[in-house]
Amino acid sequence: NAGVTQTPKFQVLKTGQSMTLQCAQDMNHEYMSWYRQDPGMGLRLIHYSVGAGITDQGEVPNGYNVSRSTTEDFPLRLLSAAPSQTSVYFCASSQSGALSYEQYFGPGTRLTVT
Amino acid sequence: AQRVTQPEKLLSVFKGAPVELKCNYSYSGSPELFWYVQYSRQRLQLLLRHISRESIKGFTADLNKGETSFHLKKPFAQEEDSAMYYCALSGHSGAGSYQLTFGKGTKLSVIP
Numbered sequence: 001n002a003g004v005t006q007t008p009k010f011q012v013l014k015t016g017q018s019m020t021l022q023c024a025q026d027m028n029h030e031y032m033s034w035y036r037q038d039p040g041m042g043l044r045l046i047h048y049s050v051g052a053g054i055t056d057q058g059e060v061p062n063g064y065n066v067s068r069s070t071t072e073d074f075p076l077r078l079l080s081a082a083p084s085q086t087s088v089y090f091c092a093s094s095q096s097g098a099l100s101y102e103q104y105f106g107p108g109t110r111l112t113v114t
Numbered sequence: 115a116q117r118v119t120q121p122e123k124l125l126s127v128f129k130g131a132p133v134e135l136k137c138n139y140s141y142s143g144s145p146e147l148f149w150y151v152q153y154s155r156q157r158l159q160l161l162l163r164h165i166s167r168e169s170i171k172g173f174t175a176d177l178n179k180g181e182t183s184f185h186l187k188k189p190f191a192q193e194e195d196s197a198m199y200y201c202a203l204s205g206h207s208g209a210g211s212y213q214l215t216f217g218k219g220t221k222l223s224v225i226p
Contacts, residue, residue: 042218105158
């Protein structure tokens, strides 16, 4: 199993550009989520999905869109990139959205918006 | 709302010394608590969860509901313990599912 994969690893965008960060998992996990990691801020939840066709907002959803058309994939779309979205983005998945399940993280995408 | 507080951004200890990484939480229900670790150039991974009451790599953590704490402890630090440690709480989001809320993290540096 590849686990959770993310592409690209690095990306530089200009303000106003749009792009999609890809996330895929091959563990047949129901629950998937996106976090951003900023220095001194820890990880903050952007969006999550409890199954195909079901998504919801996390703590910092503004400026981001998600969809979940398949169990395996959970792309994150930046609609109009802003410098405040410069961050490291992590995708994660778990067997269930229930309380005690371990989350498996991808390697991250480092995004710079100029 | 659920909140996790890690009061120390950086903790430096000498090899062989005891380690305690502090974590306090705020949650109205019964939380599930975790410690995640991120070693240099590696992805974030689960270290331990309170429900398992296990010891991983010599680390333990006890949930103290009275003090709303879940401190991570190890009696003798090793150089390979140097990493970023995140305390996390899984709680009901109010929308029928659960969310994992992370603290801001503590960077542990073990001095040889």
